[in-house]
Each structure stands twice: as structure tokens, then as C-alpha cells.
Amino acid sequence: MAGDWIKVQHVTPDKPEVWQIADRLGIDPDAVVGKLIRVWIWADQQTTGGTCNAPSVTKALLDRVAGVTQFCAAMIDAGWLEETETGIEFRNFDRHNGTSAKKRAQGSNRAAASRNRNANVTHEALQKRYQRREEKRRDNIGDASASCVEPAKQAATPAARKPAWLICEDIAEAYCTFQTNGTVKEWLLPYSKLDEWRRAFPGVNVEQEVNRARQWLIDNRDRRKTCSGMLKFLNTWLTKAQNDGRTAGIRSGGRGQAVGRAEQRERRHAAAFRQVFGDDDTAEESGPGTCQIVQRKIGDGTDTARGAHVDGSIDDLPF
Numbered sequence: 635m636a637g638d639w640i641k642v643q644h645v646t647p648d649k650p651e652v653w654q655i656a657d658r659l660g661i662d663p664d665a666v667v668g669k670l671i672r673v674w675i676w677a678d679q680q681t682t683g684g685t686c687n688a689p690s691v692t693k694a695l696l697d698r699v700a701g702v703t704q705f706c707a708a709m710i711d712a713g714w715l716e717e718t719e720t721g722i723e724f725r726n727f728d729r730h731n732g733t734s735a736k737k738r739a740q741g742s743n744r745a746a747a748s749r750n751r752n753a754n755v756t757h758e759a760l761q762k763r764y765q766r767r768e769e770k771r772r773d774n775i776g777d778a779s780a781s782c783v784e785p786a787k788q789a790a791t792p793a794a795r796k797p798a799w800l801i802c803e804d805i806a807e808a809y810c811t812f813q814t815n816g817t818v819k820e821w822l823l824p825y826s827k828l829d830e831w832r833r834a835f836p837g838v839n840v841e842q843e844v845n846r847a848r849q850w851l852i853d854n855r856d857r858r859k860t861c862s863g864m865l866k867f868l869n870t871w872l873t874k875a876q877n878d879g880r881t882a883g884i885r886s887g888g889r890g891q892a893v894g895r896a897e898q899r900e901r902r903h904a905a906a907f908r909q910v911f912g913d914d915d916t917a918e919e920s921g922p923g924t925c926q927i928v929q930r931k932i933g934d935g936t937d938t939a940r941g942a943h944v945d946g947s948i949d950d951l952p953f
Contacts, residue, residue, distance in 0.1 A: 640678050642671065651712040653846045669700040673709070689723055761803070762798070765922050769796065799861045801827060809841075812848055816860040823868075831872055838875045847871045 646652065648665050656663040656668075676699045680691075693706035696715075700706070708721070709715040738871045802808050802824035809828055812821045823844065832838045848866055851858050859867045 640671070640674050640829050642674075646670075650713060652672045655705075655708040658711065659702060659704060660704065669702060669705060670709075670714075673700050673705075674724075677727065681724070681727075693717075693722070696722070714855055764795075764797070782953075797862070799864060801865075810844065810848060810908045812851060812864060813858060814861050814864065815858045818861050821864045823864075831868075835872045835876050837879075840872065843872055849940065 647663065652663050652666050652670070656666045658665070672695060676696075693710075696706040696709075697703055706715060711718055714725060716725055797823070802822035805822065807809075807824050807826075808822040809825050810823055812823065813819065814821045828840055828844070831838075
């Protein structure tokens with residue numbers, strides 16, 4: 635029958651609860667996994683949602699099902715069984731088994747299979763479709779002009795024209811793939827295109843930005859592009875990264891070549907300060923660690939003074 639199965643995770647043999655039961659009973663952990671599966675199968679057949687409310691269901695009965703004395707007590711200590719006033723209950727049984735859990739698992743498998751079938755449209759199949767269309771067009775032209783053109787003067791058949799967006803057909807030459815909308819569900823980006831973009835956008839870490847754009851399309855399924863729009867989308871993305879100042883780093887040292895915005899701002903402030911007060915300003919401390927009085931005659935010779943704090947702020951002082 636369709637429901638005659640149970641769900642077991644790949645990580646079950648390595649779970650700490652399995653090793654705890656094995657240490658308590660003095661048996662091999664693989665043997666514990668096998669006996670757990672036997673107990674879970676019995677629960678799937680004989681209980682409703684993993685709850686044993688019948689008085690006849692005792693720890694001794696589950697020990698006989700497993701074939702090991704004290705196996706039920708070890709499961710209780712591990713947290714996989716709970717002894718209540720009404721009987722014995724399998725904790726979180728409906729999460730992985732039971733009717734509703736099995737329906738969820740089967741639904742997930744059907745959805746995955748459907749996605750795989752929809753993704754079977756390959757670049758090779760698309761190329762064949764364009765080639766058949768071109769051959770049909772040439773055949774129609776040839777039938778109309780065959781009566782007046784000598785065979786010796788007929789031109790060689792041109793090759794089928796590839797669409798402009800098809801810049802890579804071999805997965806071995808592709809840096810990565812992008813999920814797209816439309817008939818073709820996948821678009822290949824070749825390494826050669828990355829070389830072009832590195833020359834066109836010298837201040838951008840091209841690989842990093844391409845990976846960001848790829849992840850953005852994965853996360854925003856409803857805003858994915860068609861194959862014909864991928865080059866425009868990536869060029870726009872890299873142009874924005876260049877304008878925003880997301881610059882590439884020096885791979886050998888790990889620091890960015892370009893000066894950060896904060897550092898540039900500090901340099902502008904320092905240059906403006908020197909332009910107003912000059913390099914020969916006189917400073918007089920007005921208090922320990924609080925402020926310095928910077929005084930200089932500027933303009934028409936009027937005394938001006940400002941308080942320069944340690945944190946970089948400047949206050950006008952009434953002299």
C-alpha cells in the first residue's frame with residue numbers, strides 16, 4: 635500500500651540519542667538504529683499519531699518488539715518516548731510519520747519532480763529549434779526560385795543564426811548559470827565575459843558582484859529576467875556598483891585599493907582646517923584632555939580663536 639513506509643533521516647545513525655541508547659544497553663549503535671526502525675514501524679501500524687493509550691501497551695511490550703530488555707526505558711531517557719498517565723507516547727511522531735507527515739513528504743517529492751521536468755529545456759534543444767526554423771525558411775525560398783536558378787550558381791547554405799543572448803553553450807566554459815524566465819530556464823555566463831567586464835569596470839570586483847546578482851535573482855523569483863535580458867541586467871548591475879564605489883580589493887594584501895569615503899572626508903576636513911588656520915597655528919591647552927585654544931590673525935588682522943576638541947569638533951570662542 636502507498637502508506638506502508640516510514641520516514642528516516644540520513645543523520646539518524648549519528649544522532650546523540652542513538653549513541654546514548656547504545657552506551658546504556660551496551661550494544662552497537664547500528665543495532666540501535668535497526669531496533670528503532672522496528673519500534674517506529676510497529677508504532678506506525680498500531681497507534682494513532684504515535685500515542686499508545688491502550689493499557690496493554692507497556693514498556694515490556696515495546697522491549698519485546700525491539701528484542702532488547704530496557705530498550706523502552708532507554709528511549710524514554712533519550713527523550714524519544716514519554717510515559718504519561720494514559721500510556722506511552724512517541725514524541726514528535728507526526729512531524730516525520732503519520733498520515734499528514736507522509737502526505738507532506740510525498741507532496742514535496744512531486745513538486746521537486748515537476749520542477750525537474752520543467753527544467754529539461756536545454757540550450758541544445760533550443761538551438762535545434764532555431765535551426766529547424768531556418769531550414770524551413772530556406773526551403774520555402776528555394777521552392778519559389780528553383781525554376782529560374784541553375785544548380786551550379788546556387789549559393790552555399792548559410793549557417794543558422796544564433797540569438798544574440800546565446801554567448802555560451804558549453805557548461806565547461808561557463809563561470810556560473812543564472813535561472814531565467816521564459817522558455818529557456820537557464821542562461822550560461824562564460825569566463826570570457828568576466829574578462830571583458832574587468833576591463834570595462836576596473837574599480838569593481840566583478841566576480842563578487844556577479845555572485846550578488848545571481849543570488850538576488852534566486853531570492854526574487856518573480857523578478858527574474860529572460861535570457862535576452864540577462865546581459866543588460868548584469869551591465870546595469872555592474873555600472874551601479876562602479877558608481878556606488880563598491881571597489882575591488884587587492885587580492886595579495888586583502889585591503890581595497892581605493893580610499894574609503896570616510897577617509898576621504900577626513901582628508902577634506904583636515905585640508906580645510908589647514909587652509910583657515912595654516913600650519914603655524916599656536917595652541918594653548920585650556921584643560922587636561924578637554925580642548926585646545928587655536929588662535930591666529932587672519933583677514934584684516936582681527937584676533938580669532940576656536941576651541942579644538944579631542945574628538946575633532948571646533949567651537950568659536952568670544953575673544
